Amino acid sequence: MKYTQTVPCKECPFLNTYKRGYSLKRLKEFASGEFPCHKSAELNEEDGYIATDKSVHCAGALIFNEKRNNPHQMMRIAERFGMYDYKKLDLKSDIR
Numbered sequence: 001m002k003y004t005q006t007v008p009c010k011e012c013p014f015l016n017t018y019k020r021g022y023s024l025k026r027l028k029e030f031a032s033g034e035f036p037c038h039k040s041a042e043l044n045e046e047d048g049y050i051a052t053d054k055s056v057h058c059a060g061a062l063i064f065n066e067k068r069n070n071p072h073q074m075m076r077i078a079e080r081f082g083m084y085d086y087k088k089l090d091l092k093s094d095i096r
Contacts (some may be wrong), residue, residue: 001036001056005055009038011061012058013060018065023073031065032072035057036049036050036055036056037057037058037062038058064095067095
């Protein structure tokens with residue numbers, strides 16, 4: 001999965017304005033590992049959104065983790081390999 005998306009999309013579940021309003025506990029579950037942006041993933045009726053080789057990580061999830069100083073393991077690995085730079089994220093986004 002690519003770590004190139006830096007701004008959450010308008011339908012990002014991590015936005016304060018997201019209509020479904022997942023609980024904070026559920027958002028933490030989403031953000032605990034690789035979470036593809038729904039716009040770059042394939043929808044599977046049984047499993048939900050599935051990452052492909054072209055998928056990008058959800059910027060909202062990355063920002064959510066960075067705001068809590070809690071990057072998951074793959075974020076750390078991607079950063080070490082130069083595939084992710086938290087400084088490029090829009091940390092001023094309205095993320096919960």
